[in-house]
Structure formats: C-alpha cells, structure tokens
Amino acid sequence: MDFANRPDPGRRIIGIGAVVLFHVLLVWGLVNGLARKAIELLPAPIETKILDEVKNEELPPPPPPPPQLDIPPPPFVPPPEINIASAPPPVNTITTTTVAPPPSAPVAAPRAPSVSKAPVVKAKACKEPDYPAVSERLGETGSVTLQLLVGVDGKVTDSKVEKSSGFDRLDKAAQQALSRCKFEPGIVDGAPAPAWAQLKYTFRKQD
Incomplete structure (x- = not known):
C-alpha cells in the first residue's frame, strides 16, 4: 500500500x-x-362586496296645489225699515136683519093661512169676531153680510157669505165666529122650524 x-x-x-x-x-x-x-409577486387578495341593487323607480310628480281663489264677501244689504203704526182697537158693529121663511106650497084644498115667525138673531148673543192681526196691521176694514141657517135648537147649522167685505181674512173671521152663535129659531105652524137669517158685521178702526 x-x-x-x-x-x-x-x-x-x-x-x-x-x-x-x-x-x-x-x-x-x-x-x-x-x-x-x-x-x-403573489397578487393582493380581492375584496368583494354584495351590493343591493338600487331600483330607480320613477315616481309620478306630485299634483300641483289647487289655485287659491279670492272670493269676495257678499255685499251688505241693510234690512228694510218697516214702520208699523199701532192703531187703536177697532169698534165693530153688528147689523141684524131677518128673512121671512118661504111660503108654504099651495094645496089643493083651501085652508087657513099658517102663522110663521122668522128667527130672532140677537147680536148680544154672539161673541164679536176677533180682528185679524194682519188685517189690522194692513188697515183692512169693511162689512161682510152673512146668511145663517138657524136650526130648531137655535144653533147655526150652515152659513155662507152673501156679500164680501173685500178681504177674505175678514170674511172668514166673521163667518167662523158668528156661526157659533145661538139664536131663537123660526116658528112655522106653532113649531120651531129651520130658517135662514141675515147678519151683517162691520170691521172698522177707531178714529
């Protein structure tokens, strides 16, 4: 190695x-x-948000305000002045007349004439009619002549205006008041019998 x-x-x-x-x-x-x-080098995180969809609803424009009208006040009209002169209480008079009953029908055999008596119409037995306030204020006067049918008991069973006073209010006032009177009935052959009587009433003002 x-x-x-x-x-x-x-x-x-x-x-x-x-x-x-x-x-x-x-x-x-x-x-x-x-x-x-x-x-x-890594990309930044992306943030996401959920947005609510905005609905653009076109609302109709509000109606224009009503025009203001200047209404003028009604013209002032002063009430008319009415001067009513007070009159003194009227002095009324009653004139009475009698109407004979119609003659009896002729008969074949002659007989003695019947004895008849007309109704007795006394003004004192009646209450005077009331003077209508409107007629008195307007100065209405006049005389009314009535025909009154007096029954067997003396009460008036029918009435009618024979001659008007010229004013309907006066005629009705006299007819209603005098129809409530009680008189002496007419006599035919010694027994009470219905008969017509004439009565005149005058509405007048005191001087």
Whole structure:
C-alpha cells in the first residue's frame, strides 16, 4: 500500500466547511430574498362586496296645489225699515136683519093661512169676531153680510157669505165666529122650524 498518495485530512476538512458554508449562505438567501420576492409577486387578495341593487323607480310628480281663489264677501244689504203704526182697537158693529121663511106650497084644498115667525138673531148673543192681526196691521176694514141657517135648537147649522167685505181674512173671521152663535129659531105652524137669517158685521178702526 502506498501511503505516499493518501489525501491530506486538512484539505478535506476545508472542503467540507466550504460546502457547509455555501449551503448556509444559500439557505439564508432563500429565506431573506427569494421568499420575500415570492410573497411580493403573489397578487393582493380581492375584496368583494354584495351590493343591493338600487331600483330607480320613477315616481309620478306630485299634483300641483289647487289655485287659491279670492272670493269676495257678499255685499251688505241693510234690512228694510218697516214702520208699523199701532192703531187703536177697532169698534165693530153688528147689523141684524131677518128673512121671512118661504111660503108654504099651495094645496089643493083651501085652508087657513099658517102663522110663521122668522128667527130672532140677537147680536148680544154672539161673541164679536176677533180682528185679524194682519188685517189690522194692513188697515183692512169693511162689512161682510152673512146668511145663517138657524136650526130648531137655535144653533147655526150652515152659513155662507152673501156679500164680501173685500178681504177674505175678514170674511172668514166673521163667518167662523158668528156661526157659533145661538139664536131663537123660526116658528112655522106653532113649531120651531129651520130658517135662514141675515147678519151683517162691520170691521172698522177707531178714529
């Protein structure tokens, strides 16, 4: 065996240390340089957000406000002045007349004439009609002549206006009041019988 060609152990140790140093430097470079560049080369994370869809709904424009109309106030009309002169209470008069009953129908055989009596119409037995307030205020006056049918009991069973006073209110007032009177009935052949009597009533104002 040739011990002259045996390798030097010192050189061997130096070579191994160089290899180890190379690997250490390589690892350090990878850790500090290449790893950082690799991280920088990676793309940044993308952030995503879900946005609610905004609906653009076209709302109709609001209606225009109603026009303001200036309504003028109604014209002032002063109430008419009515001067009503108060009149003194009227003085009424009642004029009575009697109407004879119609003659009895003729008979074939002659007989003595019947004795008849017309109704007795006394004004004092009646309550005077009330003067209508409207007629008094308007100055209405006049005389009304009535025909009254007096029954067997003296009460008026029918009435009618024979001659008007010219005012319907006065005629009705006299007819309604005098129809409630009670008179003496007419007499025919000694027994009470219905008969017509005439009565005149005058509405007048006191002077």
